[in-house]
Amino acid sequence: MAKTYQYCVAENWGKGFIDHVESQRITFKGYPGNVWQVPAYNKHGNLWIAKVAGTVKTKDEAQAIVNAEVQAAQAAWDAQTDEQKAEPNPQRPADITLEE
Amino acid sequence: MAEYKEIHGTKIRNYTTNPDNPITGEVWYNGTDNVLKFSFPNIVGSWATGGNVNTARQSAGQTGGSSNGLFFSGSAPGGYVGNTEEYNGSAWTEVNDLNTARAYVGQAGTPTQAKCISGYDNPNTAIVEDWNGTNWTETTDVNTARQSMGTNGTYTSAIIYGGYVYAPTTRSAATETWNGSAWTEVNDLNAGRYILGGAGADSTSALAFGGDTGSRVNSTELWNGTNWTEVNNLNQVKSSLKGAGATNTSALAFGGNNPPDTIFTTTEEWNGTNWTQVNVMSTARRNHAGSGTAKDALATSGENPSLTAATEEWTINTPVGAFSSAPSLNTARGNIANFGITTAALAVGGRSPVVGVTEQFDGTSWTELNDLNTARHSSMPSGTTTSALASGGETATVFTGVVEEWNGTNWAETADLNTTRGEGGGAGASAEAALVFGGGPGNVTNTESWNGSAWTEVNDLNGGMIQSALGLGRTYTAALAVAGRNPPSSYLDKTETWNGTNWTEVNDLNTARASAAGQTGSTTSAIQAGGYTGTAYTTANESWNGTNWTESADLSTARSGAGGAGADSASALIYGGFTPSVTTTTEEWSGSTNLTKTVSTD
Numbered sequence: 001m002a003k004t005y006q007y008c009v010a011e012n013w014g015k016g017f018i019d020h021v022e023s024q025r026i027t028f029k030g031y032p033g034n035v036w037q038v039p040a041y042n043k044h045g046n047l048w049i050a051k052v053a054g055t056v057k058t059k060d061e062a063q064a065i066v067n068a069e070v071q072a073a074q075a076a077w078d079a080q081t082d083e084q085k086a087e088p089n090p091q092r093p094a095d096i097t098l099e100e
Numbered sequence: 101m102a103e104y105k106e107i108h109g110t111k112i113r114n115y116t117t118n119p120d121n122p123i124t125g126e127v128w129y130n131g132t133d134n135v136l137k138f139s140f141p142n143i144v145g146s147w148a149t150g151g152n153v154n155t156a157r158q159s160a161g162q163t164g165g166s167s168n169g170l171f172f173s174g175s176a177p178g179g180y181v182g183n184t185e186e187y188n189g190s191a192w193t194e195v196n197d198l199n200t201a202r203a204y205v206g207q208a209g210t211p212t213q214a215k216c217i218s219g220y221d222n223p224n225t226a227i228v229e230d231w232n233g234t235n236w237t238e239t240t241d242v243n244t245a246r247q248s249m250g251t252n253g254t255y256t257s258a259i260i261y262g263g264y265v266y267a268p269t270t271r272s273a274a275t276e277t278w279n280g281s282a283w284t285e286v287n288d289l290n291a292g293r294y295i296l297g298g299a300g301a302d303s304t305s306a307l308a309f310g311g312d313t314g315s316r317v318n319s320t321e322l323w324n325g326t327n328w329t330e331v332n333n334l335n336q337v338k339s340s341l342k343g344a345g346a347t348n349t350s351a352l353a354f355g356g357n358n359p360p361d362t363i364f365t366t367t368e369e370w371n372g373t374n375w376t377q378v379n380v381m382s383t384a385r386r387n388h389a390g391s392g393t394a395k396d397a398l399a400t401s402g403e404n405p406s407l408t409a410a411t412e413e414w415t416i417n418t419p420v421g422a423f424s425s426a427p428s429l430n431t432a433r434g435n436i437a438n439f440g441i442t443t444a445a446l447a448v449g450g451r452s453p454v455v456g457v458t459e460q461f462d463g464t465s466w467t468e469l470n471d472l473n474t475a476r477h478s479s480m481p482s483g484t485t486t487s488a489l490a491s492g493g494e495t496a497t498v499f500t501g502v503v504e505e506w507n508g509t510n511w512a513e514t515a516d517l518n519t520t521r522g523e524g525g526g527a528g529a530s531a532e533a534a535l536v537f538g539g540g541p542g543n544v545t546n547t548e549s550w551n552g553s554a555w556t557e558v559n560d561l562n563g564g565m566i567q568s569a570l571g572l573g574r575t576y577t578a579a580l581a582v583a584g585r586n587p588p589s590s591y592l593d594k595t596e597t598w599n600g601t602n603w604t605e606v607n608d609l610n611t612a613r614a615s616a617a618g619q620t621g622s623t624t625s626a627i628q629a630g631g632y633t634g635t636a637y638t639t640a641n642e643s644w645n646g647t648n649w650t651e652s653a654d655l656s657t658a659r660s661g662a663g664g665a666g667a668d669s670a671s672a673l674i675y676g677g678f679t680p681s682v683t684t685t686t687e688e689w690s691g692s693t694n695l696t697k698t699v700s701t702d
Contacts, residue, residue: 004635012410014151015190018382020415023146025610025651028382034405034433036382041633043593043610043650073406076177087220093405094361 003100007062008031008054022048031071032095035062054072070096073096104146105242107193112136127699140403144331144653145395146379147367147412153401155183156409158387159248161207161216162400164182165344165392169209171400173219175203176407180221184236184513186211187398187411196647198236200227206251206257208278215239215258215278218246223266226545228283228558229235242283250298250308252345256280257302262311264294271313275328277303289321289328297390299345299370307348307370312339315608316358320375322348326337334368334375336601342390344397344414345370352378352394352414355402357386359458361569363405367414369394381412399625421691423629426496426673427465428684431457434677435477435523436663438619439506442673442688444485445665446506450681451477454496458511460485461665461673472511474502478661480521480571481619482528489514489534489550494522499541502533503550505531518555519546523566525581525618527598528574535576535598540566543587547603549576561596561603567614573598574667578623580644583631591634595649609649611640617664617674618687625668627652627689628679632660637679643669644693657685 004005010017011034018028025044029037038045049056057065073093077085113119114129120138129136153171160174173180182198196218202225206217214231218224226245229236242260249272251262255690260276265272272290276283289308296311304325310318316333339354341364345351349372357363365380381399388402395413401407433450439445443463449456449472456472472490479493486508492501499521504511517536524539532552538544543564548555565584574580577600593612596603613631620627624646631638636681639654659677666672666689675686 010381012149013585014149014153017149018147020146020148023379023382023479024144027380029407030383030410032404041591041612041635043608076406091357091359093403093537094359094363096361096405099376 003040005037007057008049010054011054031066033065066096143329145416147381150411151539153192154408156401156407158403159203160389161205161391162391163209165212165396168211169398170214173205187202196235206245208253208258209255213255218242233649250296252298252300253302259303259306260628262293287327295339297343299339299343299351300348304537305348310338311339327493334373340386344392346393350394355385361605383410423687426686426688429676432682432684434661434682436676437481438490438663439481440665441667442484442671446485447663449476470510478522480524480526482526482534487530489531492517492521527579528576533576538565559602572626574622583613607648615660617662620664620666620672621668629668629674630659
């Protein structure tokens with residue numbers, strides 16, 4: 001099956017990393033580990049990856065990076081005291097599954 | 101006071117429906133609906149990344165918008181913090197801390213005059229601190245210490261509602277207002293909730309949405325200064341979201357989550373009656389900070405699910421046009437031959453199954469007229485509703501070179517194409533002057549020109565294009581061949597322009613695709629809507645200004661093989677097509693920067 005999305009790793013430097021024009025042209029999704037999802041086979045997606053000097057990753061490579069980050073967050077949550085875990089707000093970080 | 105005529109130079113005119121090309125701010129009387137209408141700029145909002153905060157944290161407070169902000173308190177690794185940072189529109193700078201470190205606070209005011217209200221300091225604290233632009237100073241406590249409440253308002257007129265309280269632990273419905281000197285208990289929310297979103301002007305105007313009432317909810321309540329009233333729900337059930345809004349009739353809700361596994365990028369906009377999903381953030385986040393207005397907002401830090409330092413700025417900007425629903429075809433079909441303009445269009449032939457049906461749109465409805473003699477789909481179209489050619493196409497079994505001429509009433513066979521083909525492009529002003537190019541079987545580059553009596557081969561396309569957009573062109577001396585497919589599987593983004601003699605490659609589409617709707621414009625002004633990208637039916641729409649394609653507002657329904665009609669990029673009609681099943685639905689494009697709205701008389 002042809003892929004719908006492509007992935008890259010790029011550090012979000014803040015202002016100008018994604019501008020309003022880019023945001024209106026395509027849909028971005030940022031994941032833990034500086035993993036970014038943009039549409040596949042899309043000129044604006046490709047141009048943005050080039051702009052941010054993103055390192056293109058396969059979906060499986062990107063998933064592995066995200067998994068490592070989520071597992072670290074889960075471990076940090078699990079290491080909390082029972083009192084901290086019982087607080088009403090924070091929830092244990094859930095796994096993230098990237099889309100093809 | 102000046103009268104309307106003195107300001108605008110005309111009185112309010114009566115129209116049967118609406119004027120054809122209203123200008124920004126124009127007001128008129130719509131005699132069909134018996135209402136006043138006006139023309140309003142169609143502008144959309146979007147998120148862009150802003151500067152990263154120095155200390156990533158969750159459940160912080162914040163005031164301000166995209167060009168200036170104050171970010172304070174929160175939960176960071178190591179505990180609750182009193183850190184405060186100021187934003188100048190591009191970078192965050194650390195400034196003086198709160199006196200009491202905490203998280204899950206309430207917020208009100210501006211970046212130079214703010215309130216940090218109550219919150220959680222293991223356990224909750226009732227402390228309120230005021231920011232004067234330099235330092236935080238303790239001021240009057242709230243009556244009920246709480247965390248994760250809804251909150252909005254100004255330095256001198258604020259409101260807090262809901263939240264999580266202890267002894268006994270409960271999701272509170274309590275509401276308090278601040279008048280500049282004291283907190284006063286007022287009427288409760290209808291449903292006690294925490295980790296909700298909030299927006300509004302001051303202590304007399306608030307909107308409470310989403311949160312947790314024992315389970316996650318999408319319910320919304322509106323505060324009128326005296327009571328909370330339930331109004332329409334958010335589209336998504338979520339908690340740990342944030343809101344922005346200077347009134348309770350215009351607000352944003354963004355981010356949040358619905359445990360156990362969904363953190364949202366989504367944004368919803370409240371217009372005083374309903375929530376509508378609008379452009380999403382790039383980073384999904386929950387327990388972030390949020391503030392601003394529905395036109396200028398800031399989403400800061402939070403969890404993704406680990407802490408993120410990223411911020412995003414919401415601003416309202418680019419005019420982009422819009423599609424709206426229009427009357428449906430009578431017969432659902434795709435690969436329709438298309439002719440005409442928005443107010444006078446033909447939909448001819450199509451499949452599935454293969455038909456010779458002809459329908460005409462008069463600006464109000466579709467009417468069935470006489471059929472083609474040879475039922476087929478993917479004919480190359482040229483002309484108008486009163487004089488047209490349907491050239492070639494595919495029957496249920498084979499490609500055909502049959503050409504039929506339309507005189508406004510009937511189809512009559514005329515001279516066949518030299519090259520049997522279908523799924524190519526067409527252009528031309530009438531049945532007396534036409535151009536046919538590209539198509540299949542295979543990948544045809546031939547171009548043929550029709551002078552009213554015979555087909556003549558002229559210069560070829562630079563590259564073969566099958567399932568191109570059935571062509572764009574109001575004359576046979578000026579046409580566009582756009583996108584399409586190079587079999588078996590290469591989807592094209594290329595554009596070629598015809599000057600009456602030669603084809604020249606010009607700038608590409610942004611999204612490669614085949615079978616977009618054609619005849620939606622000219623060589624200097626056009627749109628390309630829908631099509632198939634090789635992996636999916638698309639809603640993508642692009643506008644052509646004679647030099648470049650620019651992405652514009654999308655179709656509502658992703659479709660391929662739809663019919664199209666339109667003189668230029670200002671207005672067009674997209675009808676039928678495959679979704680993948682065949683559809684009758686029609687959408688009307690307005691490339692105007694304006695939308696027509698109704699004057700509220702309530």
